[in-house]
Amino acid sequence: MARSVSTNIVKGFHRLVSLSAMWSIRHPIYSVSSRSPSVRSMAVLPLPFFKPRDFSLPNSTWGTEMMQLYDHYNSMCEVETADGEKQEGKWKRMPGYNRLLKYATGGVYLSKMMQSKARLFTRNIREPGAAFEYVLFINSEEQKCVGILQSGHLLEGPPGHVHGGAIATMIDTVTGCLASLSGSVMTANLNINYRSPIPLGTTVVMESCVEKLEGRKKFISCKVTSADGSKLHTEATALFLQISLNNLILGR
Amino acid sequence: MARSVSTNIVKGFHRLVSLSAMWSIRHPIYSVSSRSPSVRSMAVLPLPFFKPRDFSLPNSTWGTEMMQLYDHYNSMCEVETADGEKQEGKWKRMPGYNRLLKYATGGVYLSKMMQSKARLFTRNIREPGAAFEYVLFINSEEQKCVGILQSGHLLEGPPGHVHGGAIATMIDTVTGCLASLSGSVMTANLNINYRSPIPLGTTVVMESCVEKLEGRKKFISCKVTSADGSKLHTEATALFLQISLNNLILGR
Numbered sequence: 036m037a038r039s040v041s042t043n044i045v046k047g048f049h050r051l052v053s054l055s056a057m058w059s060i061r062h063p064i065y066s067v068s069s070r071s072p073s074v075r076s077m078a079v080l081p082l083p084f085f086k087p088r089d090f091s092l093p094n095s096t097w098g099t100e101m102m103q104l105y106d107h108y109n110s111m112c113e114v115e116t117a118d119g120e121k122q123e124g125k126w127k128r129m130p131g132y133n134r135l136l137k138y139a140t141g142g143v144y145l146s147k148m149m150q151s152k153a154r155l156f157t158r159n160i161r162e163p164g165a166a167f168e169y170v171l172f173i174n175s176e177e178q179k180c181v182g183i184l185q186s187g188h189l190l191e192g193p194p195g196h197v198h199g200g201a202i203a204t205m206i207d208t209v210t211g212c213l214a215s216l217s218g219s220v221m222t223a224n225l226n227i228n229y230r231s232p233i234p235l236g237t238t239v240v241m242e243s244c245v246e247k248l249e250g251r252k253k254f255i256s257c258k259v260t261s262a263d264g265s266k267l268h269t270e271a272t273a274l275f276l277q278i279s280l281n282n283l284i285l286g287r
Numbered sequence: 288m289a290r291s292v293s294t295n296i297v298k299g300f301h302r303l304v305s306l307s308a309m310w311s312i313r314h315p316i317y318s319v320s321s322r323s324p325s326v327r328s329m330a331v332l333p334l335p336f337f338k339p340r341d342f343s344l345p346n347s348t349w350g351t352e353m354m355q356l357y358d359h360y361n362s363m364c365e366v367e368t369a370d371g372e373k374q375e376g377k378w379k380r381m382p383g384y385n386r387l388l389k390y391a392t393g394g395v396y397l398s399k400m401m402q403s404k405a406r407l408f409t410r411n412i413r414e415p416g417a418a419f420e421y422v423l424f425i426n427s428e429e430q431k432c433v434g435i436l437q438s439g440h441l442l443e444g445p446p447g448h449v450h451g452g453a454i455a456t457m458i459d460t461v462t463g464c465l466a467s468l469s470g471s472v473m474t475a476n477l478n479i480n481y482r483s484p485i486p487l488g489t490t491v492v493m494e495s496c497v498e499k500l501e502g503r504k505k506f507i508s509c510k511v512t513s514a515d516g517s518k519l520h521t522e523a524t525a526l527f528l529q530i531s532l533n534n535l536i537l538g539r
Contacts, residue, residue, distance in 0.1 A: 149488055152417075152440045156450035159418070159441035165404075166411070188404045189411035192459075198408035199463075199474040200456020207444075207451040222451040226478045236401055 091131040091171065096164025100238040100262035101185040108172040108181060129171040129212060133158030157208055165189045169205065171212050180213035182241035186233060196232040202259065203227055206271045209241045210255040214275035220253065224274040230267050238262045243273075251277040343383040343423065348416025352490040352514035353437040360424040360433060381423040381464060385410035409460055417441045421457065423464050432465035434493035438485060448484040454511065455479055458523045461493045462507040466527035472505065476526040482519050490514045495525075503529040 093105060111126040133154045160166040168185040184205055192198030207222055214220045233239055243257040252274060259269035345357060363378040385406045412418040420437040436457055444450030459474055466472045485491055495509040504526060511521035 149440045150447075153443045153447075153487060154441050156442050156444060156453050159412070159443075188401045189406050190408050191405045191411075192408060193473065195402075195405075198456065199459040199477065200452065201408050203455035203459070203477060203479075204450065204452025207455070211451075221445065221484065222481050224478070224480050225451065225455060226476070227455075228476050229474050232473065235405060 087132050089130045090133060090158050091128060091169070094163045094168075096185075096187075097168060098185060098236075098238060101168065101183060104183045104238065104240060104262060105170055108170075108183070112172070125176055126172045126174050129173055131158060131169075131171070133161075157204060160189060167201070167205065169208075171209060173212065173216065175216055178213065178216075178245040180209050180243045182209035182212075182243075183238065184241060185238045186235055188235055191235060193232060196234055199227075199229060202229070202233065202269055205241060206257050206259070206269070206273065210243045210257050210271070210273040211275065213243050213245060214253045214255055214273070218277050219279075220275040221278050222273065223252075223276045225271060226273075227269060227271040229269050233259070233268050239268055240264065246272070253277070339384050341382045342385060342410050343380060343421070346415045346420070348437075348439075349420060350437060350488075350490060353420065353435060356435045356490065356492060356514060357422055360422075360435070364424070377428055378424045378426050381425055383410060383421075383423070385413075409456060412441060419453070419457065421460075423461060425464065425468065427468060430465065430468075430497040432461050432495045434461035434464075434495075435490065436493060437490045438487055440487055443487060445484060448486055451479075451481060454481070454485065454521055457493060458509050458511070458521070458525065462495045462509050462523070462525040463527065465495050465497065466505045466507055466525070470529050471531075472527040473530050474525065475504075475528045477523060478525075479521060479523040481521050485511070485520050491520055492516065498524070505529070 093102060097105070108126055109128060111124045112128055113121050114124040116122055157167045157169070164185075165187040166189045168187060170183050172181045172183075174180070182205060186197045186201065190197050190201040192201070203225060206227060207225060211220065211222060239259050239261060241257060241259050243255055245253060246256050247254040253276075255273045255275065257269075257271045257273065258267065259271075260267055345354060349357070360378055361380060363376045364380055365373050366376040368374055409419045409421070416437075417439040418441045420439060422435050424433045424435075425431070426433075434457060438449045438453065442449050442453040444453070455477060458479060459477060463472065463474060491511050491513060493509055493511050495507055497505060498508050499506040505528075507525045507527065509521075509523045509525065510519065511523075512519055
């Protein structure tokens, strides 16, 4: 089936792949050879001719703290050499999209309706500022990932504060991004200690690092603090298991 | 300010309180005397003259498994005596709403815009079937809570499967409902073992029970299985701390 896909379609798909680095890492279905059965069957689904919205870029709802933290890490993504040339820095901003399944075969259980409508849980609301506004930065050399999160009014748990499940969701996202740098992974354990609630509308910093590697296991820690680092909101450990492509697709 | 509130408004509010049993338990702000400062200040915010939508009632998107499980637990909420009279059973269905903060002072940090727009994280999408379709049943006598969840296409994590954060969110919700039966609580710890991924669109059963009480601490376990109970998806423990009303309002 792949052979009937036009060159333009393939180009369009490859552009998406190169933009969604994080997801091509977490879900290697996007980076495998176009001769593989999984990519062949993707051709039956619509492919992107448009440039998808990158949710990790600033929008008008981002507050001062969110913007300052974004600028801080973004400035470390490109450095200037002694000759005045620009080079890649140690950090890399991870783009973020809300539609991936549409272009993949993952979910053999899914109806076509669901395949076409599925959205990433953390990016399932289009209204800017209403839910998770976040951006992830990766430092591969030091095996670190930092997430900056501004929580919107749709994330409420206790009145006026972020739901514990929304915090868990972002911890899974930040640690999962780091865990998947060297291949596809699935979350095996999340152990989360909630120290102080996060008020809705505020910005927090989520810092994660690799603690230990044991065969297929990756142990990662994560700390959630206020924007200025003065208040510890949440501490967590996460365990990820490296999995094969088949595990991911078939949900074993 | 409360004294200026008309009798009708107060009646309307009390109706909401009686309908939202779970939330009046979790957030005792709804059951305190109308002379308390927190309720006084609620009068500046709009009060409900309408009957809010109860999200825990079946809708057309609920599949066969979801309906069968709902009917099973719902049938145990009312029993017939030998005389043919109907009595309350051991189980109770917990109604579920998506707007609470609007009527409360929780969140001293919040702008008025955010106070009016805030929604419970698990009920923040109005489209039926798109995200969390769930209902909770409580058995106070046996200290158990059962959640029935049908996950929609907006909860995606790994392609075709439910996001680990969405599962964590529902575990927090089910265990939190049980923990809050005897007063307001906050989640202190969630420890979640993900055994097998949950395909999008399927229905799972979440069974939780109180394991131990130690002073202000409540230890609760939760098991997530497929609708027929044959497959274990997730196991978790949760620790909740009983808190005072001030803690809840001021986020301390």
